[in-house]
Amino acid sequence: MKNTKLILILVVTALIALFFALDLQQYLSLTELKARQNDFNLYYQENPLQTLGLFFVLYVLVTALSLPGAAIMTLAAGALFGLVSGLILVSFASSIGATLAFLVSRYLFRDAVQNRFGNQLGAFNRGVERDGAFYLFTLRLVPLFPFFMINLLMGLTPIKARTFYWISQVGMLAGTLVFVNAGTQLGQLESLSGILSPGIVLSFVLLGIFPLLARKGLDIVKQRRALSHFPKPAHYDYNLVAIGAGAGGLVSTYIGAAVKARVALIEKHRMGGDCLNTGCVPSKALIRSAQRVQDMKDADAVGIAGTAPKVDFKRVMESVQDIIRKVEPHDSVERYTGLGVECISGAARVISPYEVEVNGERLTTRNIVIATGARPLVPNVEGLDQVPYYTSDTIWELRTHPGRLLVLGGGPIGCELSQAFARLGAEVTQVLRGERLMPREDADAVAIIAQHFAKDGIQVLTRHDMRRFETVNGQHRLICEHQGEDVTIEFDTLLLALGRTPNASGLGLEEIGVQLDKRGALQVDEYLRSNIPNIYGVGDVTGGYQFTHTAAHQAWYAAVNALFGRFRNFRVDNRVIPWCTFTAPEVARVGLNEQEARDQQVPFEVTRFHMKELDRAITEREEAGFVKVLTVPGKDRILGVTIVGAHAGELIAEYVQAMKQGLGLNKILGTIHVYPTLSEANKYAAGEWKRAHTPHRLLQWVWRYHRWMRGGRAPASPKSAPSEKQASR
Structure with missing residues (x-):
């Protein structure tokens, strides 16, 4: 088995290498097609069957080996053989070649790739499992990827080979027709002035609008298919x-x-x-x-x-x-x-x-x-049905002081309500299964919130797994497991804040x-x-x-x-969705944060400005927090922003607009902000980025220019420039 695969890999590699080594791709170009058109026509007239056979085999090989040139060969088929013969020839040759590429990919790579990259191929696998034939037909009719990629990738999925063949045969037919028809027009081109002939213009218009028409047609077919089982009313209310x-x-x-x-x-x-x-x-x-x-x-x-x-x-x-x-x-x-x-x-x-x-x-x-x-969300925990509890929906019915309040959950709802009730005099214990509060936020942001929670008297218990609830002598208890040991937490009031369903x-x-x-x-x-x-x-x-x-x-x-929608559909734009957790201080977000950028392997630079450097924050005694901006390395394009501080939910709006409109930090730096306001933190963060990207070599020449203008000698090196904040004063 291994030897067979190795031999097949060597054969395929050798054929591809030979193709490029002999520079055969030069013959699969539009220029070469026009230059040799008369020779091809003459040979075809003298040897029709042989020409058809050779062209068919060559087309199958090019497609099976995923070599560049299939599109040019499709045009050539129209130019050499005409619309009907070219269409039949290419339709079968392309489907057979695609199926061979599909089978080679499946034989050589499917098991290994699925085992190692199953997550990355999840979209294809799910599409095939849910609606394999129609899924492939959509890719064939309106290719989201080049056809050779579809051949290879579909070989890694569970779709049957015969299904792949007939769907490819049918799905590529319309596109093949448009290309072959364009080729027939190219075959009639005698001079450069002929490139503007109505036939050629129409053919290339069809090439451009075909994907749009095909997608619209597919949408109509899909809609009718989904609604076909339901009777349509004669009129609508x-x-x-x-x-x-x-x-x-x-x-x-x-x-x-x-x-x-x-x-x-x-x-x-x-x-x-x-x-x-x-x-x-x-x-x-x-x-x-x-x-x-x-x-x-x-x-x-x-x-x-x-x-x-x-x-x-x-x-x-x-x-x-x-x-x-x-x-x-x-x-x-x-x-x-x-x-x-x-x-x-x-x-x-x-x-x-x-x-x-x-x-x-x-x-x-x-x-x-x-x-x-x-x-x-109400968890399935032993004894919970025997204990009175509140959720974020029902807590507003509470009229008596909560006393010892147990809050389960460390997300935004749990954190906001924990701090609010603690400041109103409740003795709050917050129990988390995870390692820290607000797990979607960066650790440095959460650290500031944890400090304030401790100041407000909130006891935060991390890595505690709920085991059961019980009531003993009228006293409510939660039994948790922490580091292999049972921990008992007594409470008067229970608030569930574990997410939403x-x-x-x-x-x-x-x-x-x-x-x-x-x-x-x-x-x-x-x-x-x-x-x-x-x-x-x-x-x-x-x-x-x-x-x-x-x-x-x-x-x-x-x-x-x-x-x-019958005229136009709009894709929902979820690129720039901000949110804020209204603790004190607030934590506001838009775009990526550091932990998400690392998880997604997105290159980034980090720029920070600390609120303790901001005059208005000092006067308000709201010095905790920072503005943290992630940018593309070497550029001012914003990837994401995290703001921790008073009114962070208001401050984030400037960055939301900047990201939505494609504005970078230079634009924010160039915007006048009222002094003294908290919004100046956004400008100063942009100034921190600017200083980190100061053009030092250019400034050396500017320093020399100013020394020359003074007409005298100066120290050996220029003094450092004032900070953005100092300059603004």
Whole structure:
């Protein structure tokens, strides 16, 4: 077996080496084709069968060995043999050669490559397993990669050889026809002026627009295929129905109503979704109350004497509800009805891609947007069902002081609420399974947060695995394992902050064939379409970035694609998604951080500016933190930014815009920032990058010029230039 493979490798290598050693590629060029066209035609007339046979064998060899020149040979077939004969010849030769390359790749490399690079080939393998024939047909009709790469890579997948052959035969036919037709026009070219003849121009126009037409045709076929099992209504009640009145549903229906479509918004609970009622709004209101308490505790440091703050916990939690009621009108039924959205209260169920049932009534619609968000994850831990607990959805019902508060989870929700409740007087213990808080953030950012948590009296227990809950004599306990030993943690109040699970089940989606991933999230493509093309998904239900601003961002794409997709579809732009954890200090992010860049093996440079050097941060006594910018080595193009500090969520916006618009650090450095403000930190970070890339050789010549202009002698070397901060003063 090994000897056979070795021999085959040697033969293939020898043939490829011989091809280049003899410079045979010179004969596979457009110039050579035109120069020898008359000789080829004469030989073909005298030896038609021999010419056809030799051309066929040569084409098979070129394709099988993945040599350059197949495209030129396809043009040559049209020029030498005409449209019909050239098409038949190339169609079979290309398919046979492609299959030979496929078989060689499979025989020599599939087992070894799959064993070693299975993760990298995951997309191909999944595509073949899910819909192998159509997947290959798409690649053949609209090649995302050169055909020779498709031949070799498909040989590494489980697809059957006979399936590969006939799909290649059919899938390449349309493209072959366009190329051969172009070749027939080249065959008629007698002079350079003939290059502008209508036939040749049309042929090359077809070459340019064929991939676009093929992709559009494939989209139509795919859509009809996905919807073929469902009867189409004679008419529709709505152009778009959104399920879920969080940010995704609100924005998608708002856009639909703005462009005069008839839209409906269905919500079974409260308008505004998680963000208004249990997420962003109440948590930030609570954090603000906690910050006021902390400001009072720190007042003595600025010479303001007073008593320690007395926290009325019930009033604090009721004030949070007051804030929710003030924001409610922004997301209310009245407002959205006034905007032209029909708001329906009830639990929705998708009956078909065209029908949604709510309150016993069936609504017909051309498009459906699923924006049902996510719910807190509740772990399957022994004894948890015997212990009262809160989640980020239910903690706002709490009116009595939490006492000893146990928080499970070290992500953004767990960290924000841990610190807020600690500042309001709770005795907080935060238990993590991992090695540190906020695992998605860089270690240097987390270190600052950990210091502040310790200052606020929060006990953070890392690498503690939950084992069971128990209640003994009315005392609640969590038993954890830490370094092989059991650890008992007593608590009065339990808060679960272990992440969120998409709300995609129970809507009837699985029953009509909508695909969910293993986490239960709705699977969508780059246009936010599910596998049923008129059902879209936005926000947390898709399992991606679980942020309100991301759901709103995606909702625009979903609404526009749903309502106007027959004319043009827009790929959702997730390149520049910022987020912020609202601890004190805040941690804001956009793009890559250091640990992600290393994991992805992306080359980068790091530039830092520390908040303790910023005048406004000093006056505010908010000196903890930094601005850290990752850039392309030697360039000012921004790869990502992490900001730790007061109001980091506001400061990150400048970098979000810069990355979105392709602006580098030089542009930020050249922008006037008000003094003294926290936003100057962004400018100073850009200044740090500029100093690190100072053109020292040029400055030596500039120094010599200034010495010459003074007409006298100067020290042997120039003094160092002032810093950006010093210069600004």
